[in-house]
């Protein structure tokens with residue numbers, strides 16, 4: 001898409017307070033679990049965004065009732081074994097394309113899954129093969145990707161499955177989230193290079209236990225979910241800390257000061273690692289009852305293994321491109337399978353702005369270099385748009401393509417961003 005957004009440039013330090021909408025990962029886990037729970041659930045301060053609305057629609061098409069009219073979403077579970085055919089649009093949402101098929105297998109009918117053009121290239125085979133091994137009927141025409149059809153029989157045997165989840169932690173989360181509803185529960189055993197995104201796996205285990213599901217994750221790379229009811233709960237969704245990343249990074253990049261309201265004191269969100277990353281890059285970070293305050297200082301590069309926090313890579317790479325010393329970001333081979341090949345996209349777009357970037361098989365190297373304005377392509381990737389916006393705070397003339405793609409997880413991003421940066425004295 002070619003619509004351009006002139007990212008506002010700040011004349012001085014970026015200062016302000018921001019309220020970030022709810023977490024995509026927590027909202028979509030809460031919705032999935034509510035759809036198979038033992039009664040009606042409430043998901044308070046649910047994120048309203050493309051990914052979560054797609055999830056609500058997907059679960060509704062499988063027979064759950066998801067009332068999304070207010071900020072607090074109300075979910076009545078689907079009727080297990082009910083006869084119903086469905087069409088599921090996954091958009092570009094990893095959480096929808098991975099988390100919903102194991103639920104569809106519990107419905108008595110055919111669920112046809114498809115998504116955006118790029119969604120058809122995102123890895124899926126491990127989940128689909130695992131579902132077959134657990135007793136479900138899945139037809140992907142041998143592609144191992146979208147589109148595919150899950151022919152649910154109203155119940156799934158379950159049991160033990162071995163898979164390689166090195167391409168995405170979501171393969172494991174998907175099976176664990178539905179596993180308690182399978183006759184024998186589920187045991188997922190990972191074999192292969194390390195599974196990325198450990199915080200997201202911890203989040204999955206945490207939300208299951210919160211609903212009374214018995215999960216054993218004591219053995220490395222093995223997760224056991226006992227069969228049993230998923231308790232319906234009333235939960236409040238935390239702000240999305242990964243979506244807070246560009247805002248706190250703007251403070252770090254401009255010697256500014258930004259407060260993110262309501263940053264949780266304890267969380268499983270990967271974005272919480274920003275506290276450590278920004279400190280290592282030279283910022284001062286304070287977490288108190290009000291939230292997280294980041295105050296920027298000299299901005300340094302860093303050598304960082306990001307395997308656990310791949311969704312932070314675009315913003316951290318953009319910030320590293322503004323630093324006064326080199327950086328090396330590692331452990332990121334799997335983000336080539338995200339919304340776009342993020343390593344290739346970051347390499348291409350940062351280089352276009354004058355950045356000195358080396359693309360490695362598993363990450364990026366960045367050297368300090370004077371940057372200049374240019375068009376910044378986003379490849380339908382919300383986090384590429386965040387990276388472009390961040391660069392534009394410091395570098396005049398950054399024109400971000402298709403900023404509307406941020407609606408995947410944060411509708412209103414551009415407005416919130418402009419309010420913060422122009423409120424700090426910007427050339428919009």
Ligand SMILES: O=C(O)C1=C[C@@H](OP(=O)(O)O)[C@@H](O)[C@H](O)C1
Nearest residue numbers: 025168169170196197200310311
């Ligand atoms: O389970 C989740 O909610 C997510 C897991 C991670 O996926 P990968 O393990 O594929 O990186 C993360 O990057 C994604 O944004 C959300």
Ligand SMILES: C=C(OP(=O)(O)O)C(=O)O
Nearest residue numbers: 092093094095311338339
């Ligand atoms: C990888 C991401 O999304 P998804 O849930 O679509 O995998 C992301 O939001 O950075």
